[in-house]
Amino acid sequence: MKNISKDIEDLTPDPRNARVHPPEQVARLAGSIKEFGFLSPVLINKDNQIIAGHGRVEAARKAGVKKVPCVQIEHLTDTQQRAYVLADNRLAQMAEWDMTTVANEMAELKDMEFDLDLTGFTEGEVMDALRDIGEVNMDTNSKTMAQAMETYEDSAFRQIILIYQIEEYDLVVEAMGDYAEKNGLTDNCQVLNHLLEANGHAVSRRETEED
Numbered sequence: 001m002k003n004i005s006k007d008i009e010d011l012t013p014d015p016r017n018a019r020v021h022p023p024e025q026v027a028r029l030a031g032s033i034k035e036f037g038f039l040s041p042v043l044i045n046k047d048n049q050i051i052a053g054h055g056r057v058e059a060a061r062k063a064g065v066k067k068v069p070c071v072q073i074e075h076l077t078d079t080q081q082r083a084y085v086l087a088d089n090r091l092a093q094m095a096e097w098d099m100t101t102v103a104n105e106m107a108e109l110k111d112m113e114f115d116l117d118l119t120g121f122t123e124g125e126v127m128d129a130l131r132d133i134g135e136v137n138m139d140t141n142s143k144t145m146a147q148a149m150e151t152y153e154d155s156a157f158r159q160i161i162l163i164y165q166i167e168e169y170d171l172v173v174e175a176m177g178d179y180a181e182k183n184g185l186t187d188n189c190q191v192l193n194h195l196l197e198a199n200g201h202a203v204s205r206r207e208t209e210e211d
Helices: 023-036 054-062 078-093 099-111 123-130 142-153 156-161 166-182 188-198
Strands: 002-007 042-044 050-052 067-072
Touching: 023 054, 050 054, 050 078, 054 067, 123 166, 123 188, 166 188
Parallel strands: 042 067
Antiparallel strands: 002 067, 042 050
């Protein structure tokens, strides 16, 4: 294996790559690269064909990056390379989120005024994480958790969800997430506005006044 820097135009995608990167994901990856830098090297073979990192390369191009860090892999057979391309993506999908930890992290990052979009989570997903915020240990970070709870309690999305039976909550969140992805929307508030406007309803956006 060799650590090298490559011109982005010298890299070629794997024509058998089965992983599709929708425009919204590429845009979010580009934002991440602009904020944090290109931290995860692209895996390439001896012919500069991408083994892992197709989405990052697309995002780097969108972000205007000319060179990207790469790790050149030379010990894999063609058969192993084809299998690894699948395994690299599939095995990552098998991980699960600890949503209590996610809620803690989101609440603290919001308190630090960090742009939560750069985490890759949508506003709706953040609200979903904060749904069970009462289970978080209030003793270790009571101020931040109380602020997060207040934000969630005041959210319009939560008020709408309350009209559904609790066992249907996850189905509603999943359906809204699918709708957002298909229509290029970024959060559940946009989904609701989009649905209302699509059905001829005028949407008034309330301005909040500071004391």
